[in-house]
Amino acid sequence: MSITNDSIVGQLTAQDYRTASVFKKYGIDFCCNGNRSLQNVCLDKNIMPEKIIEELQATINKKDDTVIDFKSWPADLLADYIEKKHHHYIKSKAAEIKPYLHKICKVHGSLHPELYEIEKHFIAAIDELTTHMQKEEKTIFPFVRNMVHEKEKYRPTGLGSVQNPIDEMMHEHDVEGERFREIEKLSNRYTPPQGACNTYRITFALLKEFEDDLHLHIHLENNILFPNAIALEKKFAN
Ligand SMILES: [Fe+2]
Ligand SMILES: [Fe+2]
Numbered sequence: 001m002s003i004t005n006d007s008i009v010g011q012l013t014a015q016d017y018r019t020a021s022v023f024k025k026y027g028i029d030f031c032c033n034g035n036r037s038l039q040n041v042c043l044d045k046n047i048m049p050e051k052i053i054e055e056l057q058a059t060i061n062k063k064d065d066t067v068i069d070f071k072s073w074p075a076d077l078l079a080d081y082i083e084k085k086h087h088h089y090i091k092s093k094a095a096e097i098k099p100y101l102h103k104i105c106k107v108h109g110s111l112h113p114e115l116y117e118i119e120k121h122f123i124a125a126i127d128e129l130t131t132h133m134q135k136e137e138k139t140i141f142p143f144v145r146n147m148v149h150e151k152e153k154y155r156p157t158g159l160g161s162v163q164n165p166i167d168e169m170m171h172e173h174d175v176e177g178e179r180f181r182e183i184e185k186l187s188n189r190y191t192p193p194q195g196a197c198n199t200y201r202i203t204f205a206l207l208k209e210f211e212d213d214l215h216l217h218i219h220l221e222n223n224i225l226f227p228n229a230i231a232l233e234k235k236f237a238n
Pocket of ligand 1: 086087217221
């Protein structure tokens with residue numbers, strides 16, 4: 001893969017997700033705002049494009065047989081995978097993280113009031129993600145499965161083109177991306193204070209893992225699944 005100033009961030013991560021580690025290192029958003037060129041994000045972050053291109057190329061050139069090429073997957077398989085892996089992850093991890101967060105708020109909240117803010121943001125994220133995932137599972141995912149199997153032209157009831165629910169989902173991804181940027185800031189990039197107790201450390205480690213999973217989840221939808229759904233719809237329209 002050749003990388004230039006005009007390469008699009010989201011497309012690079014879609015081709016090889018290992019590049020996400022380079023973008024994360026420089027604080028570049030590759031999932032919600034992945035539709036920008038390297039030149040633009042470098043200008044924004046005040047980084048020399050040559051430097052980041054060199055690091056991206058070195059990352060891609062490393063041989064690694066464990067990298068999953070999601071881009072080559074049929075869209076219905078990817079929809080199944082997202083639902084079974086990432087949607088399930090959110091449901092199960094939320095139930096694990098909430099009591100931990102509540103506990104550290106009770107014990108350490110007076111010295112660290114930012115914990116209450118983190119808890120408030122996390123609970124709001126889970127509430128909204130729960131509705132968000134239900135909408136995906138009822139509209140876009142069945143649309144994708146039906147189109148792949150070339151059944152009758154499927155339209156999510158009352159929604160018209162698949163572009164409509166996709167626009168709505170992408171907007172909600174932006175909202176969650178912003179919310180987790182706030183949690184990341186409040187938690188000092190998930191760094192517990194010196195001498196923090198085990199529960200504090202575990203909670204922050206779980207929150208970081210949750211954010212990483214959410215980034216991959218949103219990336220798979222924004223940069224791979226949704227463009228594939230739009231392409232499938234076009235194929236049927238012709
Ligand atoms: Fe999803
Ligand atoms: Fe989503």
